[in-house]
Amino acid sequence: MEADESERLPIWKIILLVESVALVIGAVTPVTPSKTGGDFNFADWFFDDPNYFQDVLVAFVFTNLLIAVLGLIIFAIIKIEARRGER
Numbered sequence: 841m842e843a844d845e846s847e848r849l850p851i852w853k854i855i856l857l858v859e860s861v862a863l864v865i866g867a868v869t870p871v872t873p874s875k876t877g878g879d880f881n882f883a884d885w886f887f888d889d890p891n892y893f894q895d896v897l898v899a900f901v902f903t904n905l906l907i908a909v910l911g912l913i914i915f916a917i918i919k920i921e922a923r924r925g926e927r
Contacts, residue, residue: 858907862900863900865900865903866896866897866901867900869896869899869903870883870895870899882898882899882902883898883899885898886898
């Protein structure tokens with residue numbers, strides 16, 4: 841049973857929720873310890889001696905890229921399933 845328009849969550853609220861989660865992940869990632877003990881940092885690729893805010897920025901961008909890739913995969917799966925249902 842499909843939800844009518846009044847029960848559906850607006851797209852801007854979904855985007856705001858996803859971006860909020862990405863920001864929290866980006867803010868927490870630089871301060872969480874590595875389980876392997878490595879000191880690798882993506883921000884080193886873009887900044888010389890990055891500070892915390894630069895670490896957060898890079899983690900936020902990479903998190904958004906990961907979310908975009910997952911979104912594209914989900915979108916492709918939904919479209920493929922819709923086409924199979926039409927046959």
